[in-house]
Amino acid sequence: MTPDGLTVLDGGDAPIRALVLDADPARRGDAPPLVQLRDIARPIPPAPGWALIRPTLAGINARDLALLSSDRTLPPMGAPRPLPMVPGSEVVGVVEEVNGTRWAREGQRVLVEPNAGCMIRGFPTCARCAAGEAELCENRDRPSVIGPGADGGLASGGGWSEGVLAHEEMLIPADGISDQRGVLGVSLAAAIHAVLRWNRRGDRVAVIGSGTTTRLVIAALRRLHPDVDITVMVDARGPQRTGRRRRKLPAHLAVDESSVARALECLGAARVWRGSPAQLLDRTAELLGARRMIVAGDDLPVLDRGLDAVIDCRGTAASVALGMRLLRSGATIVVAGRAGRLELDWSALWSRELTIAGSGGFGREPAGWRTFAAVREWLTDASFPADSLVTHRYQLDAFSTAIATAAAGEAVGAVKVVFEAPSAPFRQRRLAVDTELPVDDTAAPMLLAATAARVRRDDEGGG
Template sequence: MKALLYTPSLPRFFGARLLGKRFPRKLLPLRLAEVPLPEREGFLRVRVRLSGVCGSDLALLYGKSPPSLSPFFSFPAVLGHEILGEHEGALVAVNPLLACADRGLPPCPRCQEGEEGLCQNVAEGPLAPGMLGYNRDLPGGWGEWVLARPERLYPIPPGVPEERAVFAEPLAVVLRGLNKLKPWPEEVLVLGMGTIGLLAVRLLRALGYAGRLLAVAKYPHQAERAKAFGADGVYGSAKEALLARARRYRYLLFEGHRGGYEAVVEASGSGRGFREALALAREGGKVLLLGAPGLEVVDLSPFWFKEVALWGSYTYTREEFREAVGLLPELEGLESLVGGVYPLEAWPEALVAKGKALFRPKG
């Protein structure tokens, strides 16, 4: 089958890390290749209808992923973990996790608790380390077919457009994170209006959050969409948001603040966003990381000086994934986040698309 294969290269890794998006796309360690589709007992063949380009995929390609995660992935691999598939004529969202049960192992303590996203055996058993999209033994969604066990397939509710249904996986990530903010605070600030930030705004309202919901958006079109999704107000920058709520103090060349927001959701996935979120949180406030900033230098003083609490959200339980799929019918407008649908051959254009880029393999 045709697929986009990622093969690590240290020179290209350092080049991409140094130059970022200026690094020539043709030199990224990604190529269109003919890849054999493996057979594995207990796994079903699922035809890929759509697969999303996630921020974590871009971080990997541009050398921004933390090295400490590398033992829990395996390459070369067909990327793509946001997968809408077709099995026996029905549309299904594919849960890409490969936990103990998928690996033919007895359940670890976390899997016994239902927390498969925190499985302790993601690098154990007969399967290579990593989930679909980061696994050398099983291809991800940037190819024509994937393999998944039956319980990893979630039927899409009738009437849901494909370009909305493909958001099931990132919705599950956001859903898990937002649930950690309960009991709901009176006010939430979402920092970063990319796909994850806009999903957070939309999902908060869909879950019945009635408090004050604010956002920080870099671009005017993001601000408009945030308001359409339920934001009460939008700031043009983190600095603007900080000055609107916090008191500023100066000593010599240094600046500090008191006050801020009860809960801050960091959705940009950048180190700068992480630092800004810590500054924006009020004393005793909460910061929820939905992005993945990786290796960054961060002032840790807010954790003790302001007693800020930090939460993270990486994957999900089966129940959270099922709940995310069940919410799709009422999340009208998510498809507006799609910036383009591309064949596999057009991957250089997809990686720089504005808005959410999707691959539509044809097999």
């Protein structure tokens, strides 16, 4: 039986497969939900302007992992979606079916911007959507008046499947962009927006983190501010630590710190540091010639001539506290990680007149252009360094390994982990169901012939 609330259902059509997040009936309280691979009814575009997208690659991000772990310190964005649901908001795919679209056509490769504002979800336009800030929509906590199909689209997940709904206004042509670059669109948009949240005053910036967002923030900083000096500070409590104790990993899982540093430097970092907060503060003071200012009752100093900006891609209490200590007076920390309930000493905020800027989405930037317009331009440019960020690909039925790999991250050499969907279009598989004949995938229209996924397989097969 298809779970209620996942999609707008059409019981007369061939099903699709999806990774469904559902409550565990055998457990109570705050137990993490279960993930299962199920057959569900094919989503139907609920109104004119909507399209059914067949994902070719769908990413796993921090929001997805938070949903899987029932992390209540990280409330999801968008309209609340009761279980069962399908996660996944990072998608590059192919238009499979349309309902009254103006330009989107079946067979077209697209990126998807997972912002569904008032117009898309059937509400009168709010002030934020009128300003082009759909990610801040004042109606995002309300179920769509169109129906569950509008809320079940990529505005709040659904990409871990063989079919997901998206409105035409959320689609961007992917001509000239490989799948392995296109699936980074959401992460790149978030990185660009985070960099633009810093109203530049100065030349020295630190980025805290080492994952996908960190790497794209470095690349975005280098592209938008070619002359800026970038220091990357990998979290002192890195992937080999849990809680207060260091856990020794097997040799084949140990972090190759030198390769991580080289990768970050290739993206534009001037230097990559690891260490405790005290060590990172000392190294920054030496680099800048800053004086360490000791506050009574505090174990760690603040820097009197510190950095001009910190972009924190972790969003933990430790990383935010470190970021504020690294800054000069009057500087800015951009919190681009998914921070939740943090217990911090905020005295430095007012005493040193720091600015904290949150960065949780993207839409229209202050200069008036759409963030995804830059995403398309940058990903089309072969010189933009994004080809190495997708490190692991899995079929939907290997979801346990995929999720574990994404959660382990740097400890297993993972940056962006993605799901690969079958390349055969739905219409071919529906024909197979109707006729009870097998479908020869090699005879199906090769809509993805130019994608990186196809090229990689050809290279592997041809030596």
